[in-house]
Amino acid sequence: MPNFHTKTYNQPTLPTKFGETQFQFVATSSRGEVLVMSKCSGEDFLLKVNKNKNGYLIKGDKITRPSQVAVLQRALMDFRDASNAEATLSNIESKKIKSLEISPYLKKMDYFADEFQTDKEILIEVGFGSGRHLLHQAKKHPDKLVIGLEIHKPSIEQVLKQCELQNITNILAVDYDARVFLEFLDSNSVRSIFVHFPVPWDKKPHRRVISERFINEAKRVLKVGGTLELRTDSDNYFEYSFSEFVKQPKVELHVNKNKDLEISSKYEDRWKRQEKDIYDITMVAHENSENVAKIGRLKFSKNIDFSELKKRFEEKILRGDDFFAHIEEIYEIDDTSGFVRVSFGGAQKNEHNYIHITKESISYLPDNVLATKDNLNAHKLIEETLYGICD
Ligand SMILES: C[S@@+](CC[C@H](N)C(=O)[O-])C[C@H]1O[C@@H](n2cnc3c(N)ncnc32)[C@H](O)[C@@H]1O
Incomplete structure (x- = not known):
C-alpha cells in the first residue's frame, strides 16, 4: 500500500x-x-x-x-x-501498485443492497477458487445468472479475465463472505447453491461455511425444488455437515460417494490423483419461505454530545450471543467534534469503522455499513453504550 x-x-x-x-x-x-x-x-x-x-x-x-x-x-x-515533507522510502509514485480492475461483472455489496434485481434464475457458487465449475455453469446455462462468491482476490481477477476472454456475460463475481451473502437475497429466488470443496477448518469450526445458520438461510432463498449442494473430500467435514443437515426438521437429502460431475475442479483433480473419496450431500428445498425486509444501512437514532463523550471515554469490548462490538479509540477534531473508532459484527464477518460526531450529526465513516443481522445487533450495543456514557 x-x-x-x-x-x-x-x-x-x-x-x-x-x-x-x-x-x-x-x-x-x-x-x-x-x-x-x-x-x-x-x-x-x-x-x-x-x-x-x-x-x-x-x-x-x-x-x-x-x-x-x-x-x-x-x-x-x-x-x-x-506539508513540505521530504519523502524518503516512498512508493507513492510507483506505477507497480495495481488496483483491482474495474469490471462490470465484479459487484460490491452496495449493489446487492440497493439495486440488484433479475428475472433470470439464479445459481450461486460459494468459494469458486480457480472458477472451473463457475465458468462451466455459466456456459451451460446462458439464460441463468451465476453469482460467484470468493474472498481470494487473485481468484476473482482470474475469473473476471476468463469472462472477458470467453465473452461470458452471465456471471457476477462478489468479494464477500458467503456466510453472510445470502441475507441479501429475496426468499424463494435461487435455483442452486454449490459449495464445492470448502475449507474444512478442522481446528476453527466456527469458520466453516456450512452451519445451521447457513442452511437456514439457504432454505429461505431456495425455490421449491432448488438445491444446496456440498461436495467435499474431507471425511470430517462430510460427517459434520451431515449432522447439521439432519438436524433440520423437514428436509430431503441425497448422499453420494465418488460421483463424477461434468467438470472436475483443480482441487478435485488433486484428490482424485491421491485416490481420496469424495462425498456429496444435496439438500432439496420443499417449502416456500416468507419474504424478508431488504437490508438497509446502519443509522444512529439520536446525536451524541462529543465533549461529554470525550470526558468519560474508555475502551470497551461488548459481547452479545454471537456478536460483539469493540469501542476502540477516540479522536478529537475540536471541542465539539471527533471520531470514535469501532470494530463490530459476528463470528462470520467484522466491520471496522469510525463514528463521525459533530454538533449537528452522527454517522459512520465510511457511511455505508450494511445492516446485516450481526451488524444491527452490534450497532444496538454501540448505541446503548455511547448514549449511556453521555446521559
Ligand atoms: C479449497 S478452495 C476450493 C475452490 C473451488 N471450489 C474448487 O473446488 O476448486 C476453497 C475456496 O473457498 C474460498 N472461501 C473460503 N471461505 C469463504 C467464505 N466464507 N466465503 C467465500 N469464499 C470462501 C477460499 O478463498 C477458496 O478459494
Whole structure:
C-alpha cells in the first residue's frame, strides 16, 4: 500500500486544497495518532500520520481506503507537497501498485443492497477458487445468472479475465463472505447453491461455511425444488455437515460417494490423483419461505454530545450471543467534534469503522455499513453504550 517516510513535515492550515486533494481537518487520538480528512476524485478518506523514532510514516488509513489505489497515491503526493515533507522510502509514485480492475461483472455489496434485481434464475457458487465449475455453469446455462462468491482476490481477477476472454456475460463475481451473502437475497429466488470443496477448518469450526445458520438461510432463498449442494473430500467435514443437515426438521437429502460431475475442479483433480473419496450431500428445498425486509444501512437514532463523550471515554469490548462490538479509540477534531473508532459484527464477518460526531450529526465513516443481522445487533450495543456514557 502506498506510503512515505519523512523526517519532518509542516501541518498545513486546514481546510485547504492542494493539487487534486482537499484536506479538510485533522483529528488526533489520546495516543497522538493523527488522521487527516481528505477528499480526492469524489471520495472521502483519511490519511494517517504515525510518529516513529526516525520521523513520520504517512499512509492511507485502512478503514476508509478509497476504491482505487491511484487515488490514495495522488492524495499522498498532494499531502507531501502541501506539508513540505521530504519523502524518503516512498512508493507513492510507483506505477507497480495495481488496483483491482474495474469490471462490470465484479459487484460490491452496495449493489446487492440497493439495486440488484433479475428475472433470470439464479445459481450461486460459494468459494469458486480457480472458477472451473463457475465458468462451466455459466456456459451451460446462458439464460441463468451465476453469482460467484470468493474472498481470494487473485481468484476473482482470474475469473473476471476468463469472462472477458470467453465473452461470458452471465456471471457476477462478489468479494464477500458467503456466510453472510445470502441475507441479501429475496426468499424463494435461487435455483442452486454449490459449495464445492470448502475449507474444512478442522481446528476453527466456527469458520466453516456450512452451519445451521447457513442452511437456514439457504432454505429461505431456495425455490421449491432448488438445491444446496456440498461436495467435499474431507471425511470430517462430510460427517459434520451431515449432522447439521439432519438436524433440520423437514428436509430431503441425497448422499453420494465418488460421483463424477461434468467438470472436475483443480482441487478435485488433486484428490482424485491421491485416490481420496469424495462425498456429496444435496439438500432439496420443499417449502416456500416468507419474504424478508431488504437490508438497509446502519443509522444512529439520536446525536451524541462529543465533549461529554470525550470526558468519560474508555475502551470497551461488548459481547452479545454471537456478536460483539469493540469501542476502540477516540479522536478529537475540536471541542465539539471527533471520531470514535469501532470494530463490530459476528463470528462470520467484522466491520471496522469510525463514528463521525459533530454538533449537528452522527454517522459512520465510511457511511455505508450494511445492516446485516450481526451488524444491527452490534450497532444496538454501540448505541446503548455511547448514549449511556453521555446521559
Ligand atoms: C479449497 S478452495 C476450493 C475452490 C473451488 N471450489 C474448487 O473446488 O476448486 C476453497 C475456496 O473457498 C474460498 N472461501 C473460503 N471461505 C469463504 C467464505 N466464507 N466465503 C467465500 N469464499 C470462501 C477460499 O478463498 C477458496 O478459494
